[in-house]
Amino acid sequence: MSDVLxxxxxxxxxxxxxxxxxxxxxxxxxKSEHDADTREAxxxxxxxxxxxxxxxxxxxxxxxxxxxxxxxxxxxxAPTVLIYGxxxxxxxxxxxxxxxxxxxxxxRDGRIYARGSADDKGQLxxxxxxxxxxxxxxxxxxxxxxxxxxxxxxxxxxxxxxxxEARADELACDVVLISDTGMFAExxxxxxxxxxxxxxxxxxxxxxxxxxxxxxxxxxxGNPGNAMSRIIASLHDDKGRIxxxxxxxxxxxxxxxxxxxxxxxxHSDKSFAQDVGAPGLIGEDGYSALERLWIRPTCxxxxxxxxxxxxxxxxxxxxxxxAKVSFRLxxxxxxxxxxxxxxxxxxxxxxxxxxVEVRELxxxxxxxxxxxxxxxxxxxxxxxxxxxxEPVLMGGGGSIPIVVEFEEKLDATALLVGFSLPNxxxxxxxxxxxxxxxxxxxxxxxxxxxxLGSLRx
Amino acid sequence: MSDVLxxxxxxxxxxxxxxxxxxxxxxxxxKSEHDADTREAxxxxxxxxxxxxxxxxxxxxxxxxxxxxxxxxxxxxAPTVLIYGxxxxxxxxxxxxxxxxxxxxxxRDGRIYARGSADDKGQLxxxxxxxxxxxxxxxxxxxxxxxxxxxxxxxxxxxxxxxxEARADELACDVVLISDTGMFAExxxxxxxxxxxxxxxxxxxxxxxxxxxxxxxxxxxGNPGNAMSRIIASLHDDKGRIxxxxxxxxxxxxxxxxxxxxxxxxHSDKSFAQDVGAPGLIGEDGYSALERLWIRPTCxxxxxxxxxxxxxxxxxxxxxxxAKVSFRLxxxxxxxxxxxxxxxxxxxxxxxxxxVEVRELxxxxxxxxxxxxxxxxxxxxxxxxxxxxEPVLMGGGGSIPIVVEFEEKLDATALLVGFSLPNxxxxxxxxxxxxxxxxxxxxxxxxxxxxLGSLRx
Numbered sequence: 001m002s003d004v005l006x007x008x009x010x011x012x013x014x015x016x017x018x019x020x021x022x023x024x025x026x027x028x029x030x031k032s033e034h035d036a037d038t039r040e041a042x043x044x045x046x047x048x049x050x051x052x053x054x055x056x057x058x059x060x061x062x063x064x065x066x067x068x069x070x071x072x073x074x075x076x077x078a079p080t081v082l083i084y085g086x087x088x089x090x091x092x093x094x095x096x097x098x099x100x101x102x103x104x105x106x107x108r109d110g111r112i113y114a115r116g117s118a119d120d121k122g123q124l125x126x127x128x129x130x131x132x133x134x135x136x137x138x139x140x141x142x143x144x145x146x147x148x149x150x151x152x153x154x155x156x157x158x159x160x161x162x163x164x165e166a167r168a169d170e171l172a173c174d175v176v177l178i179s180d181t182g183m184f185a186e187x188x189x190x191x192x193x194x195x196x197x198x199x200x201x202x203x204x205x206x207x208x209x210x211x212x213x214x215x216x217x218x219x220x221x222g223n224p225g226n227a228m229s230r231i232i233a234s235l236h237d238d239k240g241r242i243x244x245x246x247x248x249x250x251x252x253x254x255x256x257x258x259x260x261x262x263x264x265x266x267h268s269d270k271s272f273a274q275d276v277g278a279p280g281l282i283g284e285d286g287y288s289a290l291e292r293l294w295i296r297p298t299c300x301x302x303x304x305x306x307x308x309x310x311x312x313x314x315x316x317x318x319x320x321x322x323a324k325v326s327f328r329l330x331x332x333x334x335x336x337x338x339x340x341x342x343x344x345x346x347x348x349x350x351x352x353x354x355x356v357e358v359r360e361l362x363x364x365x366x367x368x369x370x371x372x373x374x375x376x377x378x379x380x381x382x383x384x385x386x387x388x389x390e391p392v393l394m395g396g397g398g399s400i401p402i403v404v405e406f407e408e409k410l411d412a413t414a415l416l417v418g419f420s421l422p423n424x425x426x427x428x429x430x431x432x433x434x435x436x437x438x439x440x441x442x443x444x445x446x447x448x449x450x451x452l453g454s455l456r457x
Numbered sequence: 458m459s460d461v462l463x464x465x466x467x468x469x470x471x472x473x474x475x476x477x478x479x480x481x482x483x484x485x486x487x488k489s490e491h492d493a494d495t496r497e498a499x500x501x502x503x504x505x506x507x508x509x510x511x512x513x514x515x516x517x518x519x520x521x522x523x524x525x526x527x528x529x530x531x532x533x534x535a536p537t538v539l540i541y542g543x544x545x546x547x548x549x550x551x552x553x554x555x556x557x558x559x560x561x562x563x564x565r566d567g568r569i570y571a572r573g574s575a576d577d578k579g580q581l582x583x584x585x586x587x588x589x590x591x592x593x594x595x596x597x598x599x600x601x602x603x604x605x606x607x608x609x610x611x612x613x614x615x616x617x618x619x620x621x622e623a624r625a626d627e628l629a630c631d632v633v634l635i636s637d638t639g640m641f642a643e644x645x646x647x648x649x650x651x652x653x654x655x656x657x658x659x660x661x662x663x664x665x666x667x668x669x670x671x672x673x674x675x676x677x678x679g680n681p682g683n684a685m686s687r688i689i690a691s692l693h694d695d696k697g698r699i700x701x702x703x704x705x706x707x708x709x710x711x712x713x714x715x716x717x718x719x720x721x722x723x724h725s726d727k728s729f730a731q732d733v734g735a736p737g738l739i740g741e742d743g744y745s746a747l748e749r750l751w752i753r754p755t756c757x758x759x760x761x762x763x764x765x766x767x768x769x770x771x772x773x774x775x776x777x778x779x780a781k782v783s784f785r786l787x788x789x790x791x792x793x794x795x796x797x798x799x800x801x802x803x804x805x806x807x808x809x810x811x812x813v814e815v816r817e818l819x820x821x822x823x824x825x826x827x828x829x830x831x832x833x834x835x836x837x838x839x840x841x842x843x844x845x846x847e848p849v850l851m852g853g854g855g856s857i858p859i860v861v862e863f864e865e866k867l868d869a870t871a872l873l874v875g876f877s878l879p880n881x882x883x884x885x886x887x888x889x890x891x892x893x894x895x896x897x898x899x900x901x902x903x904x905x906x907x908x909l910g911s912l913r914x
Binding site: 030031032090091093094154155156182196200206207208209210211212213214215216217218219220221222223226228229230231232233234235236272273276277278279280281282284292293296297298299300301302303304305306307308309310311312313315316317318321322323324326328351352353354355361362396397398399422425426427428429430 | 811
């Protein structure tokens with residue numbers, strides 16, 4: 001292992017440069033104008049896997065490609081670890097809020113600024129470099145490895161589950177290892193015990209055939225902007241709870257031990273709010289901020305567009321309004337059920353004078369781990385050695401819908417070891433990733449591979 | 458008068474072609490990118506006034522120019538009529554909903570399709586052509602005429618009142634004649650007894666410093682999109698009334714005679730809704746649709762913009778939301794008072810976790826006429842002769858804020874004689890003006906000028 005770690009140490013500069021090449025490819029999966037870029041990122045990633053000693057295949061799907069790399073050198077009796085990540089990124093808009101171009105990686109203050117640096121290209125590429133260190137030094141890698149990188153995570157992974165189902169034998173593994181989450185705080189390595197699910201809709205409200213004069217028609221013809229606002233406002237009650245009938249039916253209340261563990265983490269509401277410039281925190285009555293983020297469901301509007309939004313005072317009665325409405329779900333909520341409940345709610349509260357339409361954009365199930373067992377312990381040790389401090393257990397507010405699918409389809413344990421930080425601006429302008437974590441993390445992953453060799457022993 | 462009317466009849470084709478030149482100038486006052494176009498429209502209009510026998514001056518203002526034309530040939534003892542209109546137009550967006558380009562006038566089915574055809578270039582230009590008919594035929598015009606055309610009506614006329622105040626002597630008149638409104642129905646000439654006022658605001662809701670990941674922060678950090686929706690929803694109660702404290706304090710209840718006159722007009726809620734493709738009508742309990750449009754105040758969102766509105770499912774917690782919120786006012790509401798009430802309401806209902814800001818975009822006072830007296834009678838006769846049927850009295854849902862100012866500043870009677878139709882798509886895509894009304898209306902205005910000569914007798 002010391003050869004491996006020395007190789008990592010000696011090549012950190014090159015590892016960063018290679019990552020920057022990866023980050024320069026604008027693989028925005030949500031926008032069809034970037035389809036060619038997304039494919040280029042897949043091809044580029046496959047070549048890097050080959051150079052790290054794996055065989056790699058770029059598989060076509062009805063959407064963006066899935067890259068699979070394999071190394072079976074540990075033999076049939078050794079455990080197999082499937083490393084999952086994604087090479088697609090969120091749209092970079094609004095562009096004018098970036099201090100440096102989103103697809104031109106820029107180092108400032110020990111940070112790598114670029115779209116995808118934290119979510120997830122940077123973290124995915126750390127695995128490739130840890131694997132390369134074994135390959136280049138000839139050190140013994142005690143596990144078989146399958147790397148699976150998809151290009152549709154940011155649009156709900158529509159083609160991944162069918163792919164995994166069709167190739168369940170080929171992808172069979174003991175552990176699914178994912179680095180697409182964060183550490184609780186700088187210098188504090190972390191292991192995840194939960195992820196929220198997602199149900200994401202577009203809500204359309206239609207009024208007249210065309211926009212109308214707000215004086216000639218206002219007050220008698222329905223206004224989709226006013227109506228949309230009433231519908232969105234109806235989604236929460238005054239206690240910060242989601243006011244959809246049946247919404248909490250399947251929500252699991254967490255055990256006292258987990259809640260007490262959460263309460264023990266070094267967290268301050270005040271600095272949490274200050275870090276993002278928020279004027280105070282909000283949320284569901286009866287839960288702390290971390291609980292609201294990790295173990296409680298939420299509803300956030302991600303966008304609204306209606307009528308005239310340019311300069312000046314256009315007196316128009318709009319004929320259409322659109323809102324992107326997302327729900328984060330917790331065990332045991334299911335996005336299909338949430339869709340039914342949301343549709344019924346919208347139909348119930350829709351004001352007169354307009355028609356409403358709900359379009360499902362994507363959904364994913366929540367995940368809850370049992371934070372124990374040999375894989376969890378191996379990860380804890382590897383992180384402690386690399387970072388010099390014991391890792392903490394934390395929940396995850398975001399969604400990686402494939403995690404629960406992997407566990408079920410492959411009958412494996414998911415292990416989520418991530419290295420971004422809470423203020424890395426994921427999905428926002430000026431996304432960044434700490435260089436220190438990129439570098440220490442590669443070492444931590446190499447150590448983890450070594451420890452997972454004894455998984456079956 | 459017969460020479461005048463024959464001249465009009467003989468020149469209708471040319472009158473249309475000239476109007477089309479006027480309509481081709483994209484004089485969008487709300488957008489600074491069109492400043493040069495707006496000035497061009499002013500210069501063009503001034504030249505046409507000169508050709509019609511008036512002296513014309515294009516006056517600079519801090520905003521768009523004001524054009525004043527004068528003809529004092531009737532002598533100091535004759536009445537003076539000030540003709541007011543505007544050469545600026547609403548923004549044409551959304552462009553993709555126009556069947557022909559907004560600034561390329563197109564004739565279809567007896568209609569002139571173009572931005573400004575009805576509001577107000579077409580109607581303003583009818584006066585120029587009626588005046589030209591007297592000038593060209595040498596017929597006696599028994600009134601002095603001042604034509605005042607502004608370029609900021611669609612942005613609240615910020616420079617007109619100071620202009621009128623500064624030149625009250627020069628603009629002194631007996632009647633202010635305005636053609637910027639419509640007829641109740643096709644073939645049914647109309648005289649206006651009211652206009653609504655306007656109070657137009659931009660509401661901004663701010664959250665964190667930048668957009669955030671909706672999973673990492675959703676549920677604990679305030680969402681300006683959700684908050685904006687709650688604020689907008691709070692503006693109405695379940696009876697369709699505006700739920701702002703004190704909002705109705707200054708609203709005048711109209712007399713039974715006017716309400717009975719309104720009830721007697723040939724109107725069907727069903728066809729009114731069908732004409733604009735609205736799925737049914739809405740509005741304040743206790744009032745008919747026409748009353749809701751004419752004698753009751755309303756609140757309409759004209760636009761909302763928040764977060765990500767592009768293709769796909771971006772899971773973002775936006776940090777800003779903007780809504781354009783407009784109120785139509787009725788006597789004796791005042792936009793300054795409404796601003797105070799609106800600001801107080803927004804501050805009161807603003808949810809935690811966000812900050813709110815109200816920006817006033819423009820305001821104008823409502824107007825109520827006494828529908829009697831010699832000017833009203835002259836207009837009634839002129840319309841009856843030109844259209845072959847007695848005109849009806851109607852209210853106006855729109856706003857021409859300058860009307861009440863003219864009456865007060867110039868101590869004159871306002872006379873609103875308009876020729877557009879209810880479904881002319883004012884402020885909307887595919888604005889049009891009926892060719893028949895353009896042609897008959899020029900004759901009606903010429904007749905009206907003749908009759909107003911006896912105003913002081």
